[in-house]
Amino acid sequence: MRLKHLALATASLASLASLAVVSLGAAPLPSLQEGKVIKIVSSLPRTGSANAQTTTMVNGIRMAIDEVGGKVDGFDIAYEDWDDASPQKGNWDPQVEAQNANKAVKDQSIVGYIGTFNSGASKISMPVLNKEGLVMVSPANTYPGLTKPGTGEKNEPKVYRPSGKINYFRVVPTDDLQGSVAAEWAKELGAKKVFILHDRELYGKGIADVFQKHGKEIGLEVVGYEGIDSKAANYKSLVTKIASTGAELVYFGGTTQNNAGQIAKDLRAGGVQAPFMVPDGCFETAFIEASGAENLNGKTYITFGGLPADKLTGKGAEFREAYIKKYGTEPEAYAVYGYEAARVLLDAIDRAEKKDRESIRAAVAATKSFVGALGTWSFDENGDTTNRVMSGQTVKDGKFEFVKVLGGSN
Amino acid sequence: MSPMATPLLAVRDLRAGYGAIDVLHGISIEVAKGEIVSLIGANGAGKTSTLMCISRVLRIRGGSISFQGENITDLLPDTVVRRGLAQVPEGRKIFPRLTVGENLEMGAYIRSDAEGIEADRARVFTLFPVLKERLSQLGGTLSGGEQQMLAIGRALMSRPTMLMMDEPSMGIAPILVARIFEAVKELRSEGMTILLVEQNARAALKLADRGYVLETGHVVMTDSGAELLKSSRVREAYLGD
Amino acid sequence: MELDVQYLLQQLVNGLSNGMISALIAIGYTMVYGIIELINWAHGDLCMLGAFFALTLIGALGIGAWSGPMAAFGVVILLLATAGFCGSLNLIVDRFAYRPLRRAPKLTLLVTAIGVSFIFVNLGLFWGGLPMTVFGEGNAAAAPKNFPAIVPATPILGGEPGQVTLTVRDLMIAGVTMPLMVGLWWLVRHTKLGKAMRAVAQNPTAASLMGINTDRVIGATFFIGGALGGFGSVIYAINNGTIGFQLGYRAGMDAFTAAVLGGIGSLPGAVLGGLLIGVARSLSDGYLEARWTPTLVFTILILILVFRPSGLLGLKSKEKV
Amino acid sequence: MDALRPSSHCRRSHARGSTRVDLLLLVAALALPVVDWLSGGLGLIDPMKAIFIYAILGLGLNIVTGFTGLLHLGVAAFMAIGVYSFAILTADIYPFQLGFWPALLLTIPIGAFAGFLLGGPTLGLRGDYLAIVTLGFGEIVQDVLRNLETITKGTQGINPLPPPTLPLPTAWGGTNGWYEFQADTPQPWYYLFLLFLVLVVVANRNLERSRIGRAWMSVREDDLASKSMGIPPVKTKLVAFATAAAIAAFAGGLWASSLSSTGEPSNYDFQVSILALCIVIVGGMGNISGVLVGAMVMIGVNDIVLQKIFSWMAKQELTSTGSVFGSPNNWKFLLFGLALVLMMRFKPDGLIPARKPRETGSARSATVRPKGEAS
8 A cells, every 4th residue: 555655646746747847848938039029819718608709809810910921020929829718617717817817927028918808807817917017908808897987896997907007908899888879779770669688798788788778768668678598498488578578679788609599599480570689799600690591681780899891991801801811701790809909919019119018008008090900990098999980780681781880979 | 975077057266356355265166957055154254245256247356157067257147147047136136116027027038938938927926826916016015025036936037047046035024934945945846956045054954955154255164964954063153053 | 467378378388398308308317317327417418419410411411491291201300310329329428438337436427427528518519610511601610500490480379479379399399209208108118128227227236137238228228318319409409490519518407407306217207307397497587587597497496306305206215325 | 343443444554645645745736836936937836726726625525525425516606605705705895895814714604604504405315316406506606696786796706806915024025014915926825725725635634534524434335324323414414515615615715815806607607516526536536635636637637738738739830720620729628528538437436546444335336336226
């Protein structure tokens, strides 16, 4: 028995040692590159349910880097695609996101952090990166409290900025914008009674709440408000309930992953013909694929921050063409956001005098009149995009079709 | 006792155990055709383990088993039954939520000769008439003695060449015990070979042609049933004299 | 809301049609549990793979374009082929993953099943990522897939707002599940295999002493349970119209809950549990807030178990040693 | 009593052996940051925190599943209760605003209370029925945390949460006499987590050898027999259940502090419970050293080894975006599942199997199937 335990102890030590060896082999020594390599990382959930969206985002990021030939101002740009999900959870894992943040601040060659996908994850990494002045550009976070004082808890967003400086930026419009714009569009479409659904996630519920609040302000009657079980097999019972309220429009705050397609299907199968409106979390062909085009055609409305790629001229049009050429599909909303986040970062690196974190952070913050794939926009004093152009689309013949610009008044 | 030319069952130097513990340390047993051989011994001596090894339910760590001259050491339990070696396990182990009829049917699982099965069923009913009355009752609702009869009947349904019985008298009213030993005798008179494990050593040895005494995984004595009954060692340890 | 009978009836219809599908999947759990006391964690994911198999078959044979009697024929082909697929897959898993562990502690088997479930989920992800025309243009592996409406949701009863509506799909669900359940009941009650399955479940040692090849009987159980899961996955996919690589988790959890509620190991129990949970969900969605539905279902489950510790129709077996 | 002698002897020497394993692990753990520092930063320290947390969680679960033999599929719920009570007790948007230490201590009775609440009415249930009750409880807790926004902030998460503080003079790194842990300085966290892990291990070892520990194992071996020996099974199970819940809640509080956020309710879903269960079983049910090794293997492989391999692959440009097979991330579930299946296939009793009293424990697993004989 003694021998056995000794063997076990040796084995466990050996396994520790092998861990060390594996990591030694993998970690490149930054000094080898003489500071000529600048590293950008993204921290997005790559394992599990969000994989479809993050794959297109990573595609967008890679495109942005390829476009500049992997070089900015004489420096080589290296990119690493980090996962903040773990297989055991199949979803973003706070522990992994924290590890990613700590890993990023330690590696001095990393000057930009693209992420996160989930606003909850940013709450964890933001303060860590902020203290080290590492700039963070999110292609997907929409929770307003991350940047806008007065929209979230009373201590937000200053708790995310222990250094007092702003290091977090996002290229997507926040829920408060999109939710209000959606409510106004709903009214414009002639709906008086709306039924609101959300997926009980930070993004979906946030946007649905704004829709509800603003909708009531502008005179919509909210005949129902329900948080769905996003893993349910179907929503027949809810649809029966919706039908009984005589709703004239159904709004769903949520994503394709959280069963938007199933809801669309069940609405139509359950005889509810009222229009169905969803936010940019569903602005991807996967939504049409999941719903079945016949259930969406002509009676579905999708809001999106910025103009869709095919309505853009210049940069946006180029991007779309290049994307289709490279990946063989239309670029999705998520791809554009990923692409835009990477481009704004590369642009700032280019502009920064010194290629250190602080200069690059300052350069990102100073981004003004940036000509991007989402239009021409700047970062405001909170780190949010000034791009308030929202567009509305519908689905026709199984394809998204641009309807109009929404809420462009400011 | 004269050495047998070709025993029906020959167990040589059998070793087996559970986990890190060995319970059988080299058991050798022979049973000739038509004999009743009895295994006696205290609790934990290895009697049940021996039967479970022969039925190939318990993994063997050494030694060999042959039946009808063929090596059955590496067979699976169901094949052993097909070769004609059936067991009435300790504690009956009838199927409590199958009816008596279904229990018997399971006994005949390896067979598909409908007529032969029917004949054997009739034979079981003549041996134990009470089973016929209970035919559609669930096995679990029978009394202990009835369950034992069912277990024996069920084993007979495979029409075995040899029957191993493990503690058929355990936990049964004396009047039924008598009926069961009666049945064992009847079976023997029909030419059945029987290996009997019994705690009730006196009754077992009275019935048996020969017996083996097991102590902590070893065979410590073997002789004819009558001789063993006379042995002082056996009398002291197992007959309570 | 005052009691609206039409509304109530409609919710009951919704609940029963969902419940029947759960029940069919639940049987797979309960059968395997009954025979080797394994909570077959991978069963829901097996059904997920079944749905992908069915979708692939639709694409390969062009079943989506069939109509009328041909469509019905197509459904039969799908059902049989998927049942065969799921049954065989379950059998293979038993052979290579579970059978070597027959003598191992029970929880070892459970962890193996959890491992198999992860493998299945990943296979589903790969499957969804295959560039097949049937999956639409995109090949985003993790995206939910549209399952063509081979059986339309045409009303055969009602159909106007406010009326109780019964659709062709509801009929299909009942038409598939009920004969299967009756057939299974007959198989388990009256065939030699069924009796052997029950014998192995009740006492495997005794069963092998009867000459029953327990491994083969257990294998058959896995096959039948898997095949029913296969039937379940096809009607699940047709009824809902969307499948994704993660559907197994929830489908499995619902079915497993149903199996336990009814009394795990009991076939009628699984059916009753499935129907009850389906109806409970439906009524909760219909009359209460949908966000509390999962909580309500599990609360009901816990309460029922507190008062009936072996489920509704479970055997009051002795405390296992 | 004679029959018990060899086993109790074997348990004693076994305890000596495992103490040795524990000590070796401890020495390795203490040395790791030094190794890390000497080799210029391997990035091992930060992921090790997760291993420690899961080890603590696993040790809690081991009391229920390993010692007492109850299948528990909802340990994450108690962790979530710890996380959220720590957050509510400390965060500045709530009225309590306790410091790290009192709040962390309070998670223990809160967790235990939650354990009593669930365990009380349900611990009389037979094995797998209890399993689904715990599973259901896990789902309920998650949904309640999600739905009761006014109290829990729903899916927003609560942050920031206070880090641990230690009274340290300025010369030693403190400010105003207090040293506050920083999120990006992993070493202090590492040693703090290690310290708590050691405390939990020591507590577990003592419990294992105590009267209640023996009662747990006796209930595991034979519920009915224990009853006849004067051990009330339900009460004994309840103590195990509450102890595990307290440990899980404690782990949760510690975890929340290190993240400075609760994350979302869905971060404490069923997958976490399953992972903890896998750690206990893969390590070796009922064996404390086994749980430690289990946590090291399960989390280490996922968070360290696979990460390193994948980032190496990315650097060698072995990955592609063209097909679903090109990205290593798409293989993670498969590798994880395969690892579980293979480990169980070749080490069915876990990496370090517990030694049970042989006459009962092993005899059962050696019958055709580990299943009670219905009669």
